[in-house]
Amino acid sequence: MLKNAYKLLLDAFGPQHWWPGETPFEVVVGAVLTQNTSWRNVERAIDNLRDADLLEPRALYEVPVEELETLIQPAGYFRVKVRRLRSMLEFIIEQYDGSLDAMFQTNLFELREQLLGVHGVGPETADSILLYAGGLPSFVVDAYTHRVFARHGWIDFDADYHQIQDYAQGELPQDVRLYNEYHALLVRVGKDFCRKSRPRCEECPLQELLPNGKPLMRD
DNA sequence: CACCAGGCAAGTA
DNA sequence: TACTTGCATGGT
Numbered sequence: 041m042l043k044n045a046y047k048l049l050l051d052a053f054g055p056q057h058w059w060p061g062e063t064p065f066e067v068v069v070g071a072v073l074t075q076n077t078s079w080r081n082v083e084r085a086i087d088n089l090r091d092a093d094l095l096e097p098r099a100l101y102e103v104p105v106e107e108l109e110t111l112i113q114p115a116g117y118f119r120v121k122v123r124r125l126r127s128m129l130e131f132i133i134e135q136y137d138g139s140l141d142a143m144f145q146t147n148l149f150e151l152r153e154q155l156l157g158v159h160g161v162g163p164e165t166a167d168s169i170l171l172y173a174g175g176l177p178s179f180v181v182d183a184y185t186h187r188v189f190a191r192h193g194w195i196d197f198d199a200d201y202h203q204i205q206d207y208a209q210g211e212l213p214q215d216v217r218l219y220n221e222y223h224a225l226l227v228r229v230g231k232d233f234c235r236k237s238r239p240r241c242e243e244c245p246l247q248e249l250l251p252n253g254k255p256l257m258r259d
Numbered sequence: 260c261a262c263c264a265g266g267c268a269a270g271t272a
Numbered sequence: 273t274a275c276t277t278g279c280a281t282g283g284t
Contacts, residue, residue, distance in 0.1 A: 120278085
């Protein structure tokens with residue numbers, strides 16, 4: 041069913057060009073800053089960092105905490121996120137001498153476990169970094185993924201992250217480009233049609249895949 | 260006005 | 273273990 045849905049989404053929306061025009065380090069920063077936050081606000085924060093020439097691990101780590109809080113303020117939760125960003129930077133610097141190239145030479149499962157051990161890095165942030173910064177085949181599950189899959193009856197509403205990821209990776213060939221585009225398309229269809237309240241299934245490209253023509257809404 | 264956004268950790272029972 | 277709450281800004 042997932043391959044079918046992918047074709048419908050790609051035909052309807054076309055390629056989404058994710059992660060939006062960034063270096064691997066920008067992806068890492070963006071992955072933390074976008075936690076429960078609109079990408080719009082994250083871009084302002086990243087623009088501030090770019091204008092200050094701080095999109096490099098050691099440079100960013102040298103910035104005083106108060107100053108960093110001001111720079112990323114538009115992304116919200118700025119105190120929490122400064123703490124999380126600095127934990128991530130400390131990990132990159134201490135374990136990989138500040139080199140993302142070195143970090144991504146680690147094998148996928150080992151690196152994923154290491155990332156999950158960093159304060160502020162949960163499964164979605166870890167997988168976003170692995171896939172979009174590292175080019176490694178780890179399917180990203182987010183709130184949209186859960187909602188779209190569950191409303192079509194492909195998974196239970198109470199399925200956890202690992203169950204959803206296993207379902208997706210079991211249905212799909214292990215292909216970085218596919219994982220990349222699929223997650224971006226799920227975010228797109230989620231924003232446009234599979235909204236949390238008042239979904240617009242009539243105009244959704246996935247409408248023909250709904251069980252009874254209507255979405256399951258146990259959510 | 261209420262609600263939402265590409266989560267996660269910490270607190271409570 | 274299984275809920276619940278705090279975190280902050282900006283758009284609709």
